Amino acid sequence: xxxxxxxxxxxxxxxxxxxxxxxxxxxxxxxxxxxxxxxxxxxxxxxxxxxxxxxxxxxxxxxxxxxxxxxxxxxxxxxxxxxxxxxxxxxxxxxxxxxxxxxxxxxxxxxxxxxxxxxxxxxxxxxxxxxxxxxxxxxxxxxxxxxxxxxxxxxxxxxxxxxxxxxxxxxxxxxxxxxxxxxxxxxxxxxxxxxxxxxxxxxxxxxxxxxxxxxxxxxxxxxxxxxxxxxxxxxxxxxxxxxxxxxxxxxxxxxxxxxxxxxxxxxxxxxxxx
Amino acid sequence: xxxxxxxxxxxxxxxxxxxxxxxxxxxxxxxxxxxxxxxxxxxxxxxxxxxxxxxxxxxxxxxxxxxxxxxxxxxxxxxxxxxxxxxxxxxxxxxxxxxxxxxxxxxxxxxxxxxxxxxxxxxxxxxxxxxxxxxxxxxxxxxxxxxxxxxxxxxxxxxxxxxxxxxxxxxxxxxxxxxxxxxxxxxxxxxxxxxxxxxxxxxxxxxxxxxxxxxxxxxxxxxxxxxxxxxxxxxxxxxxxxxxxxxxxxxxxxxxxxxxxxxxxxxxxxxxxxxxxxxxxxxxxxxxxxxxxxxxxxxxxxxxxxxxxxxxxxxxxxxxxxxxxxxxxxxxxxxxxxxxxxxxxxxxxxxxxxxxxxxxxxxxxxxxxxxxxxxxxxxxxxxxxxxxxxxxxxxxxxxxxxxxxxxxxxxxxxxxxxxxxxxxxxxxxxxxxxxxxxxxxxxxxxxxxxxxxxxxxxxxxxxxxxxxxxxxxxxxxxxxxxxxxxxxxxxxxxxxxxxxxxxxxxxxxxxxxxxxxxxxxxxxxxxxxxxxxxxxxxxxxxxxxxxxxxxxxxxxxxxxxxxxxxxx
Numbered sequence: 061x062x063x064x065x066x067x068x069x070x071x072x073x074x075x076x077x078x079x080x081x082x083x084x085x086x087x088x089x090x091x092x093x094x095x096x097x098x099x100x101x102x103x104x105x106x107x108x109x110x111x112x113x114x115x116x117x118x119x120x121x122x123x124x125x126x127x128x129x130x131x132x133x134x135x136x137x138x139x140x141x142x143x144x145x146x147x148x149x150x151x152x153x154x155x156x157x158x159x160x161x162x163x164x165x166x167x168x169x170x171x172x173x174x175x176x177x178x179x180x181x182x183x184x185x186x187x188x189x190x191x192x193x194x195x196x197x198x199x200x201x202x203x204x205x206x207x208x209x210x211x212x213x214x215x216x217x218x219x220x221x222x223x224x225x226x227x228x229x230x231x232x233x234x235x236x237x238x239x240x241x242x243x244x245x246x247x248x249x250x251x252x253x254x255x256x257x258x259x260x261x262x263x264x265x266x267x268x269x270x271x272x273x274x275x276x277x278x279x280x281x282x283x284x285x286x287x288x289x290x291x292x293x294x295x296x297x298x299x300x301x302x303x304x305x306x307x308x309x310x311x312x313x314x315x316x317x318x319x320x321x322x323x324x325x326x327x328x329x330x331x332x333x334x
Numbered sequence: 335x336x337x338x339x340x341x342x343x344x345x346x347x348x349x350x351x352x353x354x355x356x357x358x359x360x361x362x363x364x365x366x367x368x369x370x371x372x373x374x375x376x377x378x379x380x381x382x383x384x385x386x387x388x389x390x391x392x393x394x395x396x397x398x399x400x401x402x403x404x405x406x407x408x409x410x411x412x413x414x415x416x417x418x419x420x421x422x423x424x425x426x427x428x429x430x431x432x433x434x435x436x437x438x439x440x441x442x443x444x445x446x447x448x449x450x451x452x453x454x455x456x457x458x459x460x461x462x463x464x465x466x467x468x469x470x471x472x473x474x475x476x477x478x479x480x481x482x483x484x485x486x487x488x489x490x491x492x493x494x495x496x497x498x499x500x501x502x503x504x505x506x507x508x509x510x511x512x513x514x515x516x517x518x519x520x521x522x523x524x525x526x527x528x529x530x531x532x533x534x535x536x537x538x539x540x541x542x543x544x545x546x547x548x549x550x551x552x553x554x555x556x557x558x559x560x561x562x563x564x565x566x567x568x569x570x571x572x573x574x575x576x577x578x579x580x581x582x583x584x585x586x587x588x589x590x591x592x593x594x595x596x597x598x599x600x601x602x603x604x605x606x607x608x609x610x611x612x613x614x615x616x617x618x619x620x621x622x623x624x625x626x627x628x629x630x631x632x633x634x635x636x637x638x639x640x641x642x643x644x645x646x647x648x649x650x651x652x653x654x655x656x657x658x659x660x661x662x663x664x665x666x667x668x669x670x671x672x673x674x675x676x677x678x679x680x681x682x683x684x685x686x687x688x689x690x691x692x693x694x695x696x697x698x699x700x701x702x703x704x705x706x707x708x709x710x711x712x713x714x715x716x717x718x719x720x721x722x723x724x725x726x727x728x729x730x731x732x733x734x735x736x737x738x739x740x741x742x743x744x745x746x747x748x749x750x751x752x753x754x755x756x757x758x759x760x761x762x763x764x765x766x767x768x769x770x771x772x773x774x775x776x777x778x779x780x781x782x783x784x785x786x787x788x789x790x791x792x793x794x795x796x797x798x799x800x801x802x803x804x805x806x807x808x809x810x811x812x813x814x815x816x817x818x819x820x821x822x823x824x825x826x827x828x829x830x831x832x833x834x835x836x837x838x839x840x841x842x843x844x845x846x847x848x849x850x851x852x853x854x855x856x857x858x859x860x861x862x863x864x865x866x867x868x869x870x871x872x873x874x875x876x877x878x879x880x881x882x883x884x885x886x887x888x889x890x891x892x893x894x895x896x897x898x899x900x901x902x
Contacts, residue, residue, distance in 0.1 A: 211409035212669065
């Protein structure tokens with residue numbers, strides 16, 4: 061990017077001043093909700109705790125200045141967000157940096173912008189992500205980048221990177237985008253996957269890419285138990301997320317329906333690092 | 335109870351033939367009266383439209399299949415989990431709303447009654463639990479009979495009297511309202527992995543045809559003289575070319591006269607006709623058959639219909655037509671729910687997205703609008719979305735906007751991605767008719783009330799009738815011209831009276847009213863044969879004891895029982 065195109069973002073800093081007794085639903089903590097508002101207006105945005113609604117101002121001090129649009133608004137959150145849900149959910153642009161661990165739904169349904177969590181995230185984070193970059197420096201819980209419970213529309217775009225481990229049911233119903241877990245994952249990863257790319261740099265437990273229709277899964281470590289619906293088809297030299305190595309290539313899931321493209325059935329691909 | 339006088343509104347009431355004249359409506363003790371005292375509370379309805387409360391004749395709003403839809407589609411309500419200010423509870427769900435949201439939303443649109451269209455007798459308790467929890471609106475439920483083993487056996491031998499006695503017994507056990515028939519024979523055939531796609535396809539094992547079931551149920555219904563007629567979901571729903579089976583089914587009512595004390599004139603109600611009015615042989619050459627079907631319906635005075643309008647939304651299909659749901663699942667690969675209800679029926683559920691970029695769905699949308707636009711008698715054609723199958727009932731205001739404004743529907747039609755194909759396969763582009771407020775009052779109030787046998791007390795504003803009254807922010811002299819304006823006016827009543835009590839004000843629920851469960855108690859001669867058969871089937875086949883079958887009083891504590899004497 062040329063210097064002339066670098067826009068200076070306005071930054072709003074939230075500092076936690078009170079820990080919620082239950083969990084605080086921070087559906088309004090994202091650049092889209094903050095854009096064009098003064099700190100006072102932001103402090104008055106609603107936040108549910110259980111069935112009761114209060115304001116962001118009751119739990120955070122709000123300082124700084126928001127941009128006119130989401131794209132030039134950056135939010136920095138300091139303090140303990142362990143009981144805060146929905147931070148950065150549905151964001152379309154701009155930037156959010158959380159210097160803490162967050163609860164569920166962080167970065168879910170985001171379609172643009174950058175979200176960085178410097179701690180861990182709980183389950184259901186990055187659900188049905190459509191675009192943007194979401195990075196977790198710690199670990200993630202279950203249902204990372206998956207479809208919402210019951211839904212069949214999972215992650216479809218963007219880059220979701222977890223530097224630690226992730227739990228079970230990661231990337232269920234994924235159709236696009238890229239999900240990288242630098243540590244290990246538990247059972248059920250890429251179930252019903254129909255596009256996109258998953259990279260696991262550690263080990264995967266069991267049921268990797270079960271009922272996969274389309275897409276790519278790379279596992280650098282070991283798979284505890286391989287799904288029976290995958291067929292070994294050969295070996296190949298690849299560069300995956302900066303790592304050059306030889307991979308064994310599998311195709312599957314043979315037990316699932318497969319669409320055809322120009323008369324040829326399309327299968328998913330599973331690559332195991334040698 | 336307090337007295338009210340609704341002043342200066344434009345009144346639309348087909349019962350009295352009032353077409354928008356300014357007229358005051360007086361309310362006292364839950365009834366509409368000639369006049370009230372000077373102390374009556376005045377409701378100013380100047381420049382507003384006044385109609386009776388609307389009646390929903392066909393929707394899936396309570397019971398095990400609706401609830402299965404709720405639990406297997408958490409994604410339908412994920413973003414609706416917050417409590418808003420006021421006396422209402424959390425309102426969750428779009429295509430399969432919670433019972434609370436169901437009651438509130440109907441009331442906000444000016445409805446005061448809804449018919450649950452398919453009650454599996456075995457799970458009638460569940461249906462009544464949900465009805466009881468649905469606020470404000472009165473409700474009733476139609477037990478399903480078209481695939482019931484008793485019915486199949488009696489009608490095989492043309493035993494109308496036994497069929498009627500069994501129906502009367504079921505209505506009492508389940509607190510049911512009338513006779514529903516879904517894919518006659520086809521749902522039973524589904525238990526054998528088969529279906530009945532014409533009225534001549536034999537039902538496996540029972541060796542009876544859908545035609546015999548339909549005709550027999552119509553006759554048994556008239557034998558009993560029930561307030562509502564037989565209520566039919568024909569065979570071969572949703573397939574190109576099915577209009578022939580639809581006409582064959584409707585023709586079975588020819589020559590049968592209504593016999594009842596409720597002023598009902600039809601012997602057959604054909605539901606969600608949109609899904610049954612398709613020409614062509616496949617989805618490629620699919621065309622509207624609405625004209626053919628409605629030409630026939632217009633001639634036959636003993637038929638009523640409802641539309642089943644596709645609203646082009648993401649929704650949840652659910653029906654006792656088990657094989658159809660399996661067929662849908664094969665088309666869209668989305669999650670499929672299927673259940674068999676022992677000797678009685680079955681059900682299936684599949685989420686469905688009527689995507690407006692797909693020509694087939696847009697054609698279905700057009701067919702749904704053609705049906706009421708072809709209807710010559712608005713007292714025999716009612717607006718439904720077969721909620722939630724063709725779309726959520728909360729879309730009624732939008733459906734009205736398409737029917738009442740050619741401009742609004744043509745804008746949508748011409749804007750479709752595949753507009754040329756849709757216009758070529760349907761007749762909608764050439765139709766200029768716009769449904770008037772008076773016709774709408776017939777299609778949504780007076781008509782359904784009459785078809786349900788409730789015309790004495792509901793669907794009109796004549797003195798003596800129940801004070802269920804909807805006042806809309808619509809000035810008939812300055813009818814709104816854009817779709818969103820029409821929608822908003824019908825989505826949020828200015829005021830809704832239910833049983834003479836204000837339940838909604840400015841679109842906001844202010845009172846939960848006193849909802850009632852309607853059911854029909856039909857008295858028949860003692861029938862030892864049928865009672866013996868019931869005992870035997872419970873012993874041999876049912877998973878529960880006969881004594882655990884009836885719906886106890888406590889499940890419908892606020893009941894409105896309509897008594898019918900069919901003893902001879």
